[in-house]
Amino acid sequence: MKKLAISLLILISMTAMADTLYLKTGKQEGVFSGFNKFRLRFQAWDGDKVDVYEPTKIDKLKLDKPLKVQVVLTRAPKKTVPAVLKGFENMKFTLEMEGSEKVLHYNQIGKIDYNVSIGEFMKRRDEAMNGGPQVSVKEMLEEGKATIIHFHCDDGPASQRQGNLCERLCKESKGKAVYKRINVKDLNDPIAKKYKLQSLPQFWFFSPKKAVFVKLVDRFAEEDIEKALKGAIRSQK
Numbered sequence: 001m002k003k004l005a006i007s008l009l010i011l012i013s014m015t016a017m018a019d020t021l022y023l024k025t026g027k028q029e030g031v032f033s034g035f036n037k038f039r040l041r042f043q044a045w046d047g048d049k050v051d052v053y054e055p056t057k058i059d060k061l062k063l064d065k066p067l068k069v070q071v072v073l074t075r076a077p078k079k080t081v082p083a084v085l086k087g088f089e090n091m092k093f094t095l096e097m098e099g100s101e102k103v104l105h106y107n108q109i110g111k112i113d114y115n116v117s118i119g120e121f122m123k124r125r126d127e128a129m130n131g132g133p134q135v136s137v138k139e140m141l142e143e144g145k146a147t148i149i150h151f152h153c154d155d156g157p158a159s160q161r162q163g164n165l166c167e168r169l170c171k172e173s174k175g176k177a178v179y180k181r182i183n184v185k186d187l188n189d190p191i192a193k194k195y196k197l198q199s200l201p202q203f204w205f206f207s208p209k210k211a212v213f214v215k216l217v218d219r220f221a222e223e224d225i226e227k228a229l230k231g232a233i234r235s236q237k
Contacts, residue, residue: 030044031125036112067114137195142178145175166203169225207236
């Protein structure tokens with residue numbers, strides 16, 4: 001199978017949308033395509049090839065979601081390290097690697113590798129250009145576990161902060177709860193219209209029997225989220 005000249009494995013999921021590259025001269029939406037020879041690689045949806053950018057000309061790279069990558073550091077050019085890439089800003093990459101989160105200047109990184117097929121790129125592009133893949137909250141629920149469905153919006157700082165809290169609480173639940181995030185651009189997004197969302201973000205809590213326990217729409221302080229999750233876990237509905 002032909003491969004694009006890209007160096008990082010994209011995991012296609014039902015929430016896969018665009019990565020966004022913020023340049024000094026504007027922004028591009030598409031797919032982050034690796035880093036090599038101190039240049040960041042990115043293929044825009046409307047591009048016919050992978051473009052190469054100097055880090056000094058980039059304000060920020062915002063990923064749709066963290067990506068599993070292979071990293072080579074300049075101090076150890078013969079060693080490849082598995083990592084999770086979270087983004088790039090202020091000429092530094094944020095990576096989860098070797099058991100901790102690291103923020104590394106681009107000069108410290110020799111390469112970030114991954115591969116993606118042409119078919120995968122085209123599928124992800126089509127999903128992004130046509131409002132995203134079909135999302136079904138019902139299909140995301142897990143039998144026997146409480147589920148938090150988080151309708152996430154990048155424009156709200158509380159959305160990311162409280163989403164992190166939900167994810168942590170579910171991890172600490174010892175298998176009693178799971179966290180699922182759905183990215184929603186704005187209230188005109190097809191997903192927002194499908195679920196009749198009038199505000200963002202929102203946190204929907206479902207019982208282990210897949211019944212709605214409560215929806216946090218306007219207020220989602222930490223104590224509200226903790227109370228809602230405990231109630232959903234105990235719910236017999």
